[in-house]
Amino acid sequence: MSENDKIKLRIIPTGTMHADLTWLLIDPGRMATKAQPEKLKDWVEVPTHVVYIEHPSGKKILWDAGVPRDWETRWGPTGLDQFFPVDTVTEGMWLDSRLKQLDVEASDIDYLLLSHLHMDHASNAKFFQDSGTKIIINEEEKKGALSFDGYNQGAHIKSDYDGLTFDTVSEDTEILPGVTLLQTPGHTWGTMSLKVDLADSGTMIFASDSLYLKESYGPPAIAAGIVYDTVAWFTSVEKIRAIEEKTNATVVFGHSAEQLTDLRLGPDEYYA
Template sequence: MVDASIRLLDRGRVVADAGFVLDGHTMGTAANPNPDHEMREFVVWSAVIDHPEGTYLWDTGSHPDAGDGYWPDPLYATFQHVDADEHPLEDDLAAAGYSPSDVDAVVTSHLHLDHAGGLAAFEGTDVPVYVHEDELKYAYYSAKTDEGSIAYLADDFDRDLNWRVVHRHRRTLAEDFELLHLPGHTPGVMGARIDLPEETVLVAGDECYVDENYAGEVPLGPGLLWSERDWFESLRTLKEIARRTGADVLYGHDKHRFESFGDGWNLS
């Protein structure tokens, strides 16, 4: 296996109703017609993959002005990135010993506003920005019309970026580093399989926000689910890879799961 490392970057916390992440979580029943709503704290993260073929940045987090009018008020009231202003991409990279100029390529798992908010750091450069074809199309469709999803902001990605479009369901980005198309949450969500000397890391990303989505196979709530059928098919893909490899599975926003992996993998 290639001698690469994965360093996790903590990009802050989003507070939201668990019902958005777990379908039916707070639905009433005859026995409990008025269930309590559960507010949860979710992690936002990026990762730096230091590979012999280059240094790759996975996602760019939220824009630091998310809570200061950059995100639309109704959306921020639903998904509050409460400390976005404390997590500019440049600062979080610096804390891990990197700068944007060290990054050879960016992978955008998808273009929602909590994943694409730092792309401006690579505007006007020749740094490749990888995105799935279906995601790029849907992001522009959503941001530029009244259709699609409100979770895309044109100001995040409608920039002079060196897009590298990923087609089909798998793309080898570097040795033992494979991108996986995992539609469901959005049309073009990407995860990854990264084979390290001692272990395999399987990036589920927002296919699975939290462990209940993966282990319990509870779909995302309707507001976060583009296609339930595709979501289940993507979950089968992840679980089959995990079964064959014994991989560590990294979810999109599960704070406890994220913290359980410390600073990352193969960092010594």
């Protein structure tokens, strides 16, 4: 198999937030107790990433869309700018800079696959509004995200995505050979994960917010501060685990600073 016949995949950091760990991990072991009433908050790094895929068919895919340059303005009305400041980012890390580094424009991206529509994953989706890019989300995510009035509901900020034309899926769907959207709801109405089968590196599963951290995965799995449907979330985690065990996959967590240091990072490096 020549390099051109292989899927090439780049994991690309797109800016790091900080937040209280409680948002990410409801871990009794780290909470205040009678013996430890003054437990300090854990203010931790919460990196974001996108995945850029060049498919042997010639199609280009982007998984998620990072955080926006104007996060203070856009997140300010929600208060989320205080909880999740994007305070560790360099000029070259914003999504538009990353696309330039990859030498692609929005119109070169055939598919934008969004794990869900939270503001740290979907807020650059409008880069792709008139680019001819097919934007794919889960049907329930679309319904939920458009179901409320006002500026935001939790971390869904309507202006990030209203007016976009979406294609939706409701079951596990192979978008292109070797590139499959997995339905892993629970974090939000219709959060998805992405499975990519690579020739040399094997299967990789990008869990997005279905699994924030290694500690979320366990076993046992530990839920997070933001889970819309806890039962569905646990079911989704075990679904990912079953696929991981069957395919010997690498599971890439949605916001793990620790894991990112172990991964090959783009744009320079890639998996094939």
